[in-house]
Amino acid sequence: MKRNAMINIFASMCLLALSGIANGAETLPDSDILSGTSIYTQQSRSYILALNEKNVVFAQADTPSTTVMDSLSTQQPEFEPPFFSGSNAHKYMGLATVALVGLTAITAPDDDDEGPTPSTTSRTQGTHQSLGRAAAVMAAATVTSGLWTHWDDFHIEDGFADPDNLHVMLGALGALAMMNAVSTAPGDGHPGSGMLGGAAMAVAIKLTW
Amino acid sequence: MSTIFKVARLFAGLLAGMILLSALPAIAEESFTGWLLNIERTKEVKPVANEHYQSECSDCHFAYQPGLLPEASWRKLLNVDALRDHFGDNAELDDETLAEVVKYAVENSADKSWHKRSRKIARSTKENAPTRISGVHYIKRAHQDIPEKMIKGNNDVKSLSYCDKCHTQAIKGVFDADTVLIPNYPDWED
Numbered sequence: 431m432k433r434n435a436m437i438n439i440f441a442s443m444c445l446l447a448l449s450g451i452a453n454g455a456e457t458l459p460d461s462d463i464l465s466g467t468s469i470y471t472q473q474s475r476s477y478i479l480a481l482n483e484k485n486v487v488f489a490q491a492d493t494p495s496t497t498v499m500d501s502l503s504t505q506q507p508e509f510e511p512p513f514f515s516g517s518n519a520h521k522y523m524g525l526a527t528v529a530l531v532g533l534t535a536i537t538a539p540d541d542d543d544e545g546p547t548p549s550t551t552s553r554t555q556g557t558h559q560s561l562g563r564a565a566a567v568m569a570a571a572t573v574t575s576g577l578w579t580h581w582d583d584f585h586i587e588d589g590f591a592d593p594d595n596l597h598v599m600l601g602a603l604g605a606l607a608m609m610n611a612v613s614t615a616p617g618d619g620h621p622g623s624g625m626l627g628g629a630a631m632a633v634a635i636k637l638t639w
Numbered sequence: 640m641s642t643i644f645k646v647a648r649l650f651a652g653l654l655a656g657m658i659l660l661s662a663l664p665a666i667a668e669e670s671f672t673g674w675l676l677n678i679e680r681t682k683e684v685k686p687v688a689n690e691h692y693q694s695e696c697s698d699c700h701f702a703y704q705p706g707l708l709p710e711a712s713w714r715k716l717l718n719v720d721a722l723r724d725h726f727g728d729n730a731e732l733d734d735e736t737l738a739e740v741v742k743y744a745v746e747n748s749a750d751k752s753w754h755k756r757s758r759k760i761a762r763s764t765k766e767n768a769p770t771r772i773s774g775v776h777y778i779k780r781a782h783q784d785i786p787e788k789m790i791k792g793n794n795d796v797k798s799l800s801y802c803d804k805c806h807t808q809a810i811k812g813v814f815d816a817d818t819v820l821i822p823n824y825p826d827w828e829d
Contacts, residue, residue, distance in 0.1 A: 509807040511807075517816070517817055592762060639678075639755075
């Protein structure tokens, strides 16, 4: 039991660290580490400001060979989307949730599943339990990160059938079903609840994939 | 014994998945079944994949993907009369080229696409068929929080019509916030 608690704490810390990194990468003000974009901005701002001056633009009309914009375009590095963003973190957490639900289902002990020794049976149940809890925690983190990063994609006025609205509803329903499965385990209804949660989450992902 | 069966089931599932995946490229996207079985991302707008459409449109402006407007809008825009006065310019095409461009635009319009952003545009234009992409309610709403100085007041952007000025992956049909770089406003999200 202590081992499971440790695993859960470790998983939570990993999620917190991931969220922190994602949030930090997006909100870090004036970092000393220059990204490609900020280098571009620093190098080009003076040219752009110059371009905004009418007389400078008129002066350039007489120099057709190499314009300021030509030189600017050679300096501009290609924009590369951030590898790690809140949106990406949400995506990977959603996929991880579905994977964890799948693993939880695979490791579910059968009713007549008696291991060679009592300790084997208990280990199987322990793995299933840990994976189930991890899936529920991951589902909750996914919903939270989705609300954090995509809150402006959700508009009630767009109606029930809007893909983003369906995504939010199914994702939240899936997370609740998974939490219900964990809290009612090992009761009879918990496998159905867990699988419903996983299916809802998978459909939610597909709708906006 | 039961563990062996579980592992066998897992491998059978993986094998079935791999066979299915290998067949996916052959599945057309623009149908419900195609969309359902397609694992490639379709959250954005389908990129332009017609040479004539691309070249004729991009002669003068960014070749807007057909999935950015519904069929009714394309029919209003792409006809002989409308092209004579295409937002103030003459953009007439010969009959054969026009027929191909119209066919491509209509077949890939927002209301025929299963790409998510196109579906949202189609839902947003059910009541009307704007001839300007910047007139689509969904697109207007997505940009409403961006200060005017960053678009109209920005000499390097000037209008919402110039999608590719800020959406760096617009040519690939990607218009999400992660790929936006507003000229002169690198920290636009702040």
